[in-house]
Amino acid sequence: MTLLSVRNLRVTFPTRQGTFEAVRGVSFDLGRERLGVVGESGSGKSMTGRAILGLVRPPGRVTADRMELDGQSILNLPERRMRRIRGRRISMVMQDPKFSLNPVMTVGDQIMEAYRLHAGGAKHAARDKALEMLRAVQIRDPERVMAAYPHEVSGGMGQRIMIAMMLAPDPEILIADEPTSALDVSVRTEVLNIMDRLVRDRGMGLIFISHDLNLVAQFCDRVLIMYAGRIVETLAAKDLHQARHPYTQGLLNSLPRLDAPQDRLPVLQRQDAWREGDTITQSLDTEFPGGL
Amino acid sequence: MLTVENLNVWFGHPPDRVDAVQDASFTVPQGESFGLVGESGSGKSTILRAIAGLIDTWSGTIAVAGKPQSARKRDRAFFKTVQMVFQDPYASLHPRHSVDAVLSETLRLQGMDDIDRRIARLLDDVGLGRGFCFRYPHQLSGGQRQRVAIARALAAEPRLLLLDEPTSALDVSVQAEILNLLADLRAEHGLTYVMVSHDLAVVGHMCDRLAVMQAGRIVEVMGVTALRQGTAQQEYTRQLIAASRGYARA
Amino acid sequence: MNQTRRDWLLSDAPQTRAQARWGSLYQGWLTFRGNTLAMLGLIVLVLLIGMAIFAPWLAPQSPFTQDLAGRLQPPSAEHWLGTDALGRDILSRLIHGSRITLFIVGTVALIAPVIGLFIGTVAGFAGGWVDQVLMRITDIFLAFPKLILALAFVAALGASITNAVLALALTAWPPYARLARAETLTIRHADFIAAARLQGAGPLRLLVKHIWPLCVSSLIVRVALDMAGIILSAAGLGFLGLGAQPPMPEWGAMISDGRTYILDFWWVAAMPGIAIFIVSMAFNLLGDGLRDVLDPKGAKE
Incomplete structure (x- = not known):
């Protein structure tokens, strides 16, 4: 089943030198799977996520042939209707929890507010839900964390709180934009485990935006590789190291590796042809290799 | 080249x-590339800043080229020997200074003559070329900014370069270019590196030896072969290596 | 403008120092020009400056010639804005008064932010007891209402337009000092300051070459926005008889003269009032536009 279907998504910004196309014709379907979106800065990966959530600010413009959530168009909805979808049906986790949490509200109040905004209900119900969510993201002492202010928790804890907050209304899709880049490796594993379990247990669709190829290869089911606003290659995550597009290969090769020391790292030679050209699509055995 | 003994660094006053750093000791011989790794808050960057003289609340010994340094004031000779490249190339260049202004000020401060010719050579050295001379930071990409920052550090013709996560703010393809550049410069100028990073693969690629830090203390100093083979002495180091190998689904 | 010069100015890869400098100026100009209201403010101010320069040629009559027979005349073909209690042509007085307004604005804008910048950046950069002493002095100045303090200064120095301006400048600097200090505190630990320090740059060089250029832009914006207030304060001093002395055509003093007749001969007070309003507004609009150009973080999304 397809949760989200996007065809020919374009995001453009007017500049003094003409229009700048941040996203140039992106098409993909998201099922109940972990979909990785990989690319370098400026590749349009974050902008794709923002466009789906209707978070592209004017003068930026979003156009698409199709952008449907469960068969219902969510392209350029009026802000009031988009707000009902954002958070309740599609949630987003950002890179740095420091900038996403309100510094003058306790963690508990914020999660409860997020929940009641979408689900309504009594205060004590929201409180139970918030505690349940904090437990779901492996916070050992949820009562104490509920009463804490954002500056009193660590980065990894903050990111888990963000995830708890985003998951409180039970969204169908979670868009995570570099959710672990600001975290240390040891904390990273925990946060990923939590998201992984949520996809499996709740049947959520996850769009995982990251610049970290190895991480995406290990964590996701399917990967889209973006370059200059386009998807240049899509393939099953487990096959990432057999990628066929020279850009994907170049990115993988330019990573230093502990197991294979080399004197010089191969440098990516960018080619103009990559900007256009067709998407290399791996013929997958199933449409959604992670299973539905 | 660099000796650090019983270094303690603290911030603030009691209570x-x-x-931030407790009882850290290590030595880096001339020409070596030494790595400092650890998670955020482990004190690795703090050590680097104390060596550079950007923090003055420390005790212990920091000796550069055999000469002990005081916490308060560094002399001209120190700035000619030791230079630093910072983590975030977006924060380490003055937003209103062009490349030309940055480099010429640096060269003048270091008492160099023949400024224009030196600027051209520095830009060639870091692979930018003269065309970049009059650009402002906002006209440069992240990798280009970091090259300018490296050129600024090299302007003094230092012998010891302190690298504070020089590629962590960059894309992997740009990281490869910068790491290659740093390796070339070391070979060419016979530089000594002390490099801080949270990325074990980067340190494994760049360094000969490394110190692993946890909560302000050095838990282990090891050679890069031991790192690659995963034969660390300490449990913490082994965990770190395992975690850096990637994500294994629980 | 032809296409090649525009490209040369907007080039991402300037070839010379001059091109780089002109290019960044042109970028700023384009941003500013995009703000219609700010352009309006700029046009008004350019007109004001033109008016001040060419006052003797523009003014239809002398601002001082009295005509007691034709006093308190309403606006007419002969006297476009009417005449005041001594029969002087109000339009001519307004035109000549623009010189005084510009003198006040210019002098205050030169003195106050410079004192503020110096004290604020030194305090913020040095820290410790220097910071404490300088900021407490600033607090003392801030503790008095600006106009009252200016009144005290003028009373002590003697009533004249020069002393009024001096008093205004001396009372206007503390907010700039606070602003400059706050800016300095955010940048003094920046990596580019650390990098310059590692090149052996001394505190004076860091202050002048690295910190000042970053503080100046927000100060300029603030000055432009404060100008309206300064014009009003100067007018207030004039109104109280402590600023410009008769028969100088200072706008505030003109309102003061007209207040006796405000019910029957409204134009005597209203015309200089409108002039003050237009100029204050122009400065405010200009300040808003400058903020878009110079201080991107304060600009509206």
Whole structure:
């Protein structure tokens, strides 16, 4: 089943030198799977996520042939209707929890507010839900964390709180934009485990935006590789190291590796042809290799 | 080249005093590339800043080229020997200074003559070329900015370069270019590196030896072969290596 | 403008120092020009400056010639804005008064932010007891209402337009000092300051070459926005008889003269009032536009 279907998504910004196309014709379907979106800065990966959530600010413009959530168009909805979808049906986790949490509200109040905004209900119900969510993201002492202010928790804890907050209304899709880049490796594993379990247990669709190829290869089911606003290659995550597009290969090769020391790292030679050209699509055995 | 003995660094005053580094000792011989790794808050960058003289609340010994340094003031000879490249190339260049202004000020401060010719050579050295001379930081990409920052550090013709996560703010393809550049410069100028990073693969690629830090203390100093083979002495180091190998689904 | 010069100015890869400098100026100009209201403010101010320069040629009559027979005349073909209690042509007085307004604005804008910048950046950069002493002095100045303090200064120095301006400048600097200090505190630990320090740059060089250029832009914006207030304060001093002395055509003093007749001969007070309003507004609009150009973080999304 397809949760989200996007065809020919374009995001453009007017500049003094003409229009700048941040996203140039992106098409993909998201099922109940972990979909990785990989690319370098400026590749349009974050902008794709923002466009789906209707978070592209004017003068930026979003156009698409199709952008449907469960068969219902969510392209350029009026802000009031988009707000009902954002958070309740599609949630987003950002890179740095420091900038996403309100510094003058306790963690508990914020999660409860997020929940009641979408689900309504009594205060004590929201409180139970918030505690349940904090437990779901492996916070050992949820009562104490509920009463804490954002500056009193660590980065990894903050990111888990963000995830708890985003998951409180039970969204169908979670868009995570570099959710672990600001975290240390040891904390990273925990946060990923939590998201992984949520996809499996709740049947959520996850769009995982990251610049970290190895991480995406290990964590996701399917990967889209973006370059200059386009998807240049899509393939099953487990096959990432057999990628066929020279850009994907170049990115993988330019990573230093502990197991294979080399004197010089191969440098990516960018080619103009990559900007256009067709998407290399791996013929997958199933449409959604992670299973539905 | 660099000797650090019983280094303690703290911030603030009691009772709020935070001991960021405790009893750290290591030596880096001339020409070596030495790595400092650890998670955020482990004190690795703090050590680097104390060596550079950007933090003055420390005790212990820091000796550069055999000469002990004081916490308060560094002399001209120190700035000619030791230079630093910072983590975030977006924060380490003055937003209103062009490349030309940055480099010529640096060269003048270091008492160099023949400024224009030196600027051209520095830009060639870091692979930018003269065309970049009059650009402002906002006209440069992240990798280009970091090259300018490296050119600025090289302007003094230092012998010891302190690298504070020089590629962590960059894309992997740009990281490869910068790491290659740093390796070339070391070979060419016979530089000594002390490099801080949270990325074990980067340190494994760049360094000969490394110190692993946890909560302000050095837990282990090891050679890069031991790192690659995963034969660390300490449990913490082994965990770190395992975690850096990637994500294994629980 | 032809296409090649525009490209040369907007080039991402300037070839010379001059091109780089002109290019960044042109970028700023384009941003500013995009703000219609700010352009309006700029046009008004350019007109004001033109008016001040060419006052003797523009003014239809002398601002001082009295005509007691034709006093308190309403606006007419002969006297476009009417005449005041001594029969002087109000339009001519307004035109000549623009010189005084510009003198006040210019002098205050030169003195106050410079004192503020110096004290604020030194305090913020040095820290410790220097910071404490300088900021407490600033607090003392801030503790008095600006106009009262200016009144005290003028009373002590003697009533004249020069002393009024001096008093205004001396009372206007503390907010700039606070602003400059706050800016300095955010940048003094920046990596580019650390990098310059590692090149052996001394505190004076860091202050002048690295910190000042970053503080100046927000100060300029603030000055432009404060100008309206300064014009009003100067007018207030004039109104109280402590600023410009008769028969100088200072706008505030003109309102003061007209207040006796405000019910029957409204134009005597209203015309200089409108002039003050237009100029204050122009400065405010200009300040808003400058903020878009110079201080991107304060600009509206």
